[in-house]
Amino acid sequence: MYRPQIKVCDCTIRDGGLMNNSHFSVETVRKVFQACCAAGIDIVELGYRNSKNMFSPEKYGAWRFCDEEMLRKVVGDQKNPDVKIAVMQDAHKADAVDILPKSESVVDIIRVATYVKDIDKAIALANSATEKGYEATINIMAISHCLERELDEALAQIENETSVIACYIVDSFGSLYSEDVDYLVNKYSRYLKSKEIGAHFHNQQQLAYANTIEAIIKNSNYLDGTLFGLGRAAGNCPTELLIGFLKNPKYDVRPLLGIIGSEILPMQKQITWGYNIPYMLSGMLNIHPKEALALMDLPDDDPLKTDFVGFYETITAETDS
Amino acid sequence: MYRPQIKVCDCTIRDGGLMNNSHFSVETVRKVFQACCAAGIDIVELGYRNSKNMFSPEKYGAWRFCDEEMLRKVVGDQKNPDVKIAVMQDAHKADAVDILPKSESVVDIIRVATYVKDIDKAIALANSATEKGYEATINIMAISHCLERELDEALAQIENETSVIACYIVDSFGSLYSEDVDYLVNKYSRYLKSKEIGAHFHNQQQLAYANTIEAIIKNSNYLDGTLFGLGRAAGNCPTELLIGFLKNPKYDVRPLLGIIGSEILPMQKQITWGYNIPYMLSGMLNIHPKEALALMDLPDDDPLKTDFVGFYETITAETDS
Numbered sequence: 001m002y003r004p005q006i007k008v009c010d011c012t013i014r015d016g017g018l019m020n021n022s023h024f025s026v027e028t029v030r031k032v033f034q035a036c037c038a039a040g041i042d043i044v045e046l047g048y049r050n051s052k053n054m055f056s057p058e059k060y061g062a063w064r065f066c067d068e069e070m071l072r073k074v075v076g077d078q079k080n081p082d083v084k085i086a087v088m089q090d091a092h093k094a095d096a097v098d099i100l101p102k103s104e105s106v107v108d109i110i111r112v113a114t115y116v117k118d119i120d121k122a123i124a125l126a127n128s129a130t131e132k133g134y135e136a137t138i139n140i141m142a143i144s145h146c147l148e149r150e151l152d153e154a155l156a157q158i159e160n161e162t163s164v165i166a167c168y169i170v171d172s173f174g175s176l177y178s179e180d181v182d183y184l185v186n187k188y189s190r191y192l193k194s195k196e197i198g199a200h201f202h203n204q205q206q207l208a209y210a211n212t213i214e215a216i217i218k219n220s221n222y223l224d225g226t227l228f229g230l231g232r233a234a235g236n237c238p239t240e241l242l243i244g245f246l247k248n249p250k251y252d253v254r255p256l257l258g259i260i261g262s263e264i265l266p267m268q269k270q271i272t273w274g275y276n277i278p279y280m281l282s283g284m285l286n287i288h289p290k291e292a293l294a295l296m297d298l299p300d301d302d303p304l305k306t307d308f309v310g311f312y313e314t315i316t317a318e319t320d321s
Numbered sequence: 322m323y324r325p326q327i328k329v330c331d332c333t334i335r336d337g338g339l340m341n342n343s344h345f346s347v348e349t350v351r352k353v354f355q356a357c358c359a360a361g362i363d364i365v366e367l368g369y370r371n372s373k374n375m376f377s378p379e380k381y382g383a384w385r386f387c388d389e390e391m392l393r394k395v396v397g398d399q400k401n402p403d404v405k406i407a408v409m410q411d412a413h414k415a416d417a418v419d420i421l422p423k424s425e426s427v428v429d430i431i432r433v434a435t436y437v438k439d440i441d442k443a444i445a446l447a448n449s450a451t452e453k454g455y456e457a458t459i460n461i462m463a464i465s466h467c468l469e470r471e472l473d474e475a476l477a478q479i480e481n482e483t484s485v486i487a488c489y490i491v492d493s494f495g496s497l498y499s500e501d502v503d504y505l506v507n508k509y510s511r512y513l514k515s516k517e518i519g520a521h522f523h524n525q526q527q528l529a530y531a532n533t534i535e536a537i538i539k540n541s542n543y544l545d546g547t548l549f550g551l552g553r554a555a556g557n558c559p560t561e562l563l564i565g566f567l568k569n570p571k572y573d574v575r576p577l578l579g580i581i582g583s584e585i586l587p588m589q590k591q592i593t594w595g596y597n598i599p600y601m602l603s604g605m606l607n608i609h610p611k612e613a614l615a616l617m618d619l620p621d622d623d624p625l626k627t628d629f630v631g632f633y634e635t636i637t638a639e640t641d642s
Contacts, residue, residue: 253605
């Protein structure tokens with residue numbers, strides 16, 4: 001038995017772009033998009049629509065900006081009406097003027113990522129998007145660092161001041177356990193009577209997929225994944241596992257298997273994501289993975305790279321107060 | 322708050338030995354053992370005590386047999402009374418005569434692994450071990466293939482005919498979801514009034530750690546893990562994650578971090594374990610990973626190795642009836 005309200009969003013290009021400054025070839029993005037369409041994925045997020053004033057186009061690839069002409073190279077002329085295209089705007093790094101009227105865009109959904117402190121910026125961006133004809137979501141990042149009172153207030157605002165379709169729990173640091181997911185989905189449900197609840201989990205503690213299942217059980221219907229988990233630090237809930245779990249007969253895991261073999265696995269030569277001790281420690285300690293990412297970036301022959309005890313001492317010393 | 326009844330068993334050398342025919346150097350096994358002792362691990366499983374009539378000592382390393390003299394090289398003269406030493410016997414590949422009287426052995430616990438069909442063999446081995454002075458456990462493998470009626474009968478027998486300390490749920494194929502874990506721990510609890518329940522999960526679907534947490538919530542107290550998840554196919558619940566989760570102040574993750582960096586990660590050059598699409602598919606389809614292991618053994622430049630769609634078609638064709 002399946003729940004038809006469930007929508008799977010594949011974020012491979014967007015979240016994976018955090019590991020390579022969004023430098024994917026048009027050909028790769030097109031193949032990923034086509035595989036997701038063939039697999040019956042509901043929403044494909046093709047990158048950020050962030051501001052070129054805040055991200056240098058010299059440093060960052062096309063998928064940090066998702067100009068319409070680039071998106072059209074991927075989507076082609078015959079847009080599949082069953083697959084929605086999403087782009088993300090960071091509340092503190094994006095500008096509403098970069099969103100065209102819906103009639104001029106192939107984008108369907110603007111997903112606004114925000115820290116809870118920036119909720120008013122996020123609401124302004126989301127409302128601008130819905131006024132222009134898009135669907136919008138608000139994705140509350142770093143949820144494990146939110147003060148309870150601020151999160152309560154933000155959720156009440158989202159319910160009362162926006163017409164977003166969904167509000168996401170974003171476990172940026174990969175530190176949530178299933179009981180935390182329960183607690184948060186229940187909290188979101190109490191506030192968000194007219195919105196769906198979204199689940200976006202990171203895999204620092206190998207819990208992204210398990211936490212997504214827990215969110216499904218608790219009635220979350222918007223579910224994020226990435227192919228082979230490609231994404232920041234330890235990555236995300238693998239879309240192929242999620243599609244294997246869900247029972248909706250429209251889903252087909254095979255196109256995802258194909259694209260993982262041909263396009264995603266070869267990226268492991270350039271990008272290191274997935275379970276690793278530095279990421280695991282940042283998840284366990286509920287901190288941003290930036291120190292772990294820096295450690296993983298060291299050359300393989302640098303002994304610091306596998307001095308995990310030293311790394312642990314350093315990051316716990318920094319978090320003592 | 323922690324539950325003092327919880328016992329963590331590190332199976333790195335035993336389960337990891339399924340990936341290299343138990344060929345670890347004495348030095349490596351000694352370092353793993355010492356790290357586990359320093360971390361406060363309750364039980365360290367150093368390998369199999371299987372029959373040399375069924376496993377060739379030419380093909381298999383010392384840790385498939387765990388002769389006493391080899392164990393003493395690892396444990397040394399000053400045995401730590403807080404750390405129990407376990408070896409595993411396969412019900413269908415081991416012999417009770419290979420177990421010395423307890424007074425002549427450094428081993429504390431004989432863990433008997435069995436398919437449900439071999440339960441009478443397992444009970445005979447376990448009872449032989451307890452009569453010789455050891456603690457014993459029975460670990461029911463391939464639990465996801467057990468017929469319900471046979472499992473019920475086996476559990477009743479274990480309760481009534483043995484004095485094992487624990488009976489394990491062994492998810493050999495990595496196919497259980499949290500609701501299956503709930504169901505099985507509840508079933509075990511109904512039958513095993515005088516025994517503890519053990520949890521040994523594989524990571525084919527990235528659920529080994531999450532399922533272990535689920536088992537803990539349902540009152541399972543014997544918990545298996547391996548360092549960095551080293552074990553058959555996608556491997557096991559990582560011991561370092563489990564120690565990070567448990568609250569007993571005697572546990573210290575740092576010695577595990579050290580040994581992972583110095584001994585376990587370098588093994589990745591020879592052994593491929595962890596999440597991979599062939600393993601994921603065998604977990605999703607609830608089948609033995611033998612075809613996946615064969616695929617992963619192909620040379621890297623063999624195009625079959627990443628033809629995951631072809632692999633999927635093959636293994637699903639084979640399971641059609």
